[in-house]
Amino acid sequence: MNLVSERLNVDDYEEAIELFYKRHWTDGLPVVLPTPRRVEALIEHVGRDPQESLGAIPPRGGEATLEKLAINAVMGGCQPEHFPVVLAAMEALLDPAHNLNGVSQTTHMCVSLIIVNGPIARELGFNSRDGVFGNGYRANAAVGRAVRLALWNLGGAFPWDTDKSTLSHPGEYAFCIAEEEEDNPWPPLHVERGCPPGSDAVTVFACEGPHSVFCYGTPEEMLHVLADSLQALGSNNIHVLGQTLVTLNPLNAEEFAKRGWSKQDVRMYLWEHARRPLAEVRACGVIHEQFRKMERDAGRYPLRYDLENPTTRLPVTASPEDIHIIVAGGRSYFAAVLPGWGGFGGFAVTRPIRRPR
Amino acid sequence: MEFLSPVWPAAAAVRPPNKRLQGIQGARIALVDDNLDTAFTTHLEALLTERAGAKVRRLVKPSGTAPSPRELIEEAAAGTDAAVVGIGL
Numbered sequence: 001m002n003l004v005s006e007r008l009n010v011d012d013y014e015e016a017i018e019l020f021y022k023r024h025w026t027d028g029l030p031v032v033l034p035t036p037r038r039v040e041a042l043i044e045h046v047g048r049d050p051q052e053s054l055g056a057i058p059p060r061g062g063e064a065t066l067e068k069l070a071i072n073a074v075m076g077g078c079q080p081e082h083f084p085v086v087l088a089a090m091e092a093l094l095d096p097a098h099n100l101n102g103v104s105q106t107t108h109m110c111v112s113l114i115i116v117n118g119p120i121a122r123e124l125g126f127n128s129r130d131g132v133f134g135n136g137y138r139a140n141a142a143v144g145r146a147v148r149l150a151l152w153n154l155g156g157a158f159p160w161d162t163d164k165s166t167l168s169h170p171g172e173y174a175f176c177i178a179e180e181e182e183d184n185p186w187p188p189l190h191v192e193r194g195c196p197p198g199s200d201a202v203t204v205f206a207c208e209g210p211h212s213v214f215c216y217g218t219p220e221e222m223l224h225v226l227a228d229s230l231q232a233l234g235s236n237n238i239h240v241l242g243q244t245l246v247t248l249n250p251l252n253a254e255e256f257a258k259r260g261w262s263k264q265d266v267r268m269y270l271w272e273h274a275r276r277p278l279a280e281v282r283a284c285g286v287i288h289e290q291f292r293k294m295e296r297d298a299g300r301y302p303l304r305y306d307l308e309n310p311t312t313r314l315p316v317t318a319s320p321e322d323i324h325i326i327v328a329g330g331r332s333y334f335a336a337v338l339p340g341w342g343g344f345g346g347f348a349v350t351r352p353i354r355r356p357r
Numbered sequence: 358m359e360f361l362s363p364v365w366p367a368a369a370a371v372r373p374p375n376k377r378l379q380g381i382q383g384a385r386i387a388l389v390d391d392n393l394d395t396a397f398t399t400h401l402e403a404l405l406t407e408r409a410g411a412k413v414r415r416l417v418k419p420s421g422t423a424p425s426p427r428e429l430i431e432e433a434a435a436g437t438d439a440a441v442v443g444i445g446l
Contacts, residue, residue, distance in 0.1 A: 006362040016358060025363050033360045058424070062365050071363045102422035153363040290394075297395040298421075344422040 001040050003050060003067055020075075027145075027152050027173060031075035042070040045080035046087065047356050054087065055094040058101035060156030064090055069150055076146035076174075081124055082139060084353050086146045088202040089114045089176075092351040093147070099345030103206040104157040107164050108236065110206040110341040111171040113245070114144060115326060116178040117190035118200030120353055126178035129250075130330035133177060133210050144174030169209055177328055183250035184327040185257035192263070193350040200353035205324060206346025207245050208235070210336035215252055219259050222252060222335075223269050229337045230274035230316050230323075236342030237316040238281060239288045240295050243347055244316055245324045245338040246270065251331035263325050271320035279310035291342075300343045324348055378439050381409040387433035387440035388413050393421035401441070 010016045016033050020026045032038070043050045043066055050067040057064050066087070073086045093100050093112055103112055116126050116139075127137040135141065157163040169175075181188045190201035213229045215222045230237070230244060237244050248256075248266075256266055282289055295301040306312045317323055329336070340346055378384055386405060390398045398415075405411040416433055418425050425433075425442070433440045 003361065006366070007359055008362060009359050012358065016360060023364075033358070034363060035358075035360050039361055067361075068363065068365070071361050075363060096423070099420070099423045101424055102420075106422065149363065154365070293396075294394050298392045345420070 001043065001050060003036065003039065005067060005071060007036070024158070025153055026075070027148060029145075029173065031149070032077055034071040034074040038074045039067070039070045041080045042073055042078065042083040043067065045356055046083055046354070054090050057094065057151060057155035059105055059162045060154075062154030062156065064094065064150065064154055068154055069146075072149040072153055073142075073146035076144075076149050077138065077142035078146050079142070082143050082146070084355060085116060085120065085124070085139075085143050085202060086150075088351045088353040089143065089147050089204060090150065092202055092204040092349040093151075095349040095351075097347050098204060098206070098349045099347070100151075100155075102345045103341065104151065104155060105162055105164050106341060106344065107166050108341050108344075109165050109167045109169045109208055110346050111169040111175050112147075112204045112206045112346065113171065113338065114147060114176040115189060115203045115205070116143070116176065116200075116353075117181065117188050117195070117203070118353065119198065120200040120355070121178035121181070126176075128178035128180040128328050129183075132180075132247075132328045133336070140176045140178070141174050144171075144176030147176070148172060148174055171209060179326045180250055180328050183254075183331070185253055186263040186327065189324065189326050190350055193348070195350065195352060200355065201350050202353060203348055203350040205243065205245055205338075205340065205348040207338035207340050210247065210338050213335040213337055214333055215248070215335035216333040219256050219261050219266075222255070223266065223273065226335065226337070227270055227273040230270060230339075231276050232339070233276070233281065233284055235316075235339035236344075237339050238276060238314060239284070240291050240342035240344070241301065241316070241318045241322070242340045242342040242344065243322040243324060244340050245326065247326050247328050247336040247338065249329040249332055249335055250327055252335055253327045254331075264320075267320050267323050267325055270323055271315060271317065274316045274323075275313040277310065278307065278312040278314055281314055282310070295343050318343075381405065381411045384411050384439060385437045386411045386413050387437045388415045389425065389429070389433055389440060389442045390415055390417045391421040391443045392418050
């Protein structure tokens with residue numbers, strides 16, 4: 001196999017691990033050594049040209065060749081069968097609609113969440129149930145970290161340099177989940193977004209970490225608390241719109257479905273009710289108002305919301321479709337909202353996972 | 358023990374910067390409005406033209422949080438002495 005990366009030789013394992021730290025080739029955690037044999041196994045699995053590039057990764061613009069992505073995927077703990085998921089995630093991240101350049105460099109704390117859908121999620125052992133945003137599952141951790149290491153080593157988004165996030169996010173190490181599709185009465189996310197039922201896909205969406213929502217009871221009671229959680233004044237959405245993500249647990253979804261609520265019904269209700277009067281939003285201060293005015297001046301804040309009338313009720317997104325809803329987690333009292341970056345970008349992009357022939 | 362580098366080699370050569378402007382009076386300046394703070398950019402344009410006597414060509418980026426399209430960069434570079442390419446927020 002024609003691999004072009006520099007080859008390094010060291011005497012032992014400890015020296016190799018320390019070399020990665022010395023050269024800033026790791027995110028702070030130790031890595032699996034990307035030996036030629038391991039790297040070749042990933043590339044052979046997908047059966048593609050190692051020098052094929054998915055594009056330049058911002059901000060530094062390193063080319064995302066399959067070879068370099070495989071090296072970083074091995075470092076993150078991927079096995080060959082994980083690699084197609086990594087490639088689909090990278091394709092989605094590099095779609096201009098996601099604005100990875102902005103996501104990587106903003107002062108905001110958003111990080112691109114990877115959501116895996118389709119039979120491949122169960123086959124590879126991705127967690128979609130209890131503890132879905134947490135640790136303990138190789139597929140979630142390895143794919144999530146593989147992508148973050150590629151953004152680190154090829155994109156050059158370093159916190160002391162181009163990554164300007166002032167607080168950042170634990171998901172900078174790995175931020176990958178699967179949607180629960182078996183214990184779910186509704187069509188999964190990727191099908192809603194145009195993929196065929198039964199297909200495999202990855203969706204990326206830049207967002208904050210999960211905010212807990214104590215969500216239990218009748219549909220109306222659950223919607224009441226979800227709507228309140230979405231309209232938090234500390235999140236960007238209420239100020240500058242954009243997109244947001246709601247994660248309902250399977251019990252929540254079952255309760256909605258039993259009472260005849262479709263996912264679209266839930267989405268419409270939340271869009272209409274997760275609102276605040278302009279007067280309350282204005283009370284946050286002048287800088288929030290300035291951002292809102294900037295978005296209005298740039299044509300990104302719809303004119304139908306009167307920004308001079310204190311009784312205007314501001315939504316959290318410009319349209320209902322900008323509220324993404326997935327089902328994941330344990331059957332319990334808890335749901336989550338994951339606010340986005342606002343109207344600046346990080347928007348959801350979905351890409352199919354290409355299985356090897 | 359052999360392994361592969363996860364990064365690309367650093368760029369071998371960095372282009373030296375252009376000569377600094379001697380003054381703003383009469384200079385041809387591309388002002389790239391990064392579409393974040395229109396009012397501020399308009400104010401800056403007025404300062405450059407009315408107070409400093411520059412000849413300003415204002416170009417608008419589609420998004421303040423994404424890189425400028427190459428065509429816009431080339432347009433800013435063509436026939437100008439300097440460019441203001443963004444504002445900090």
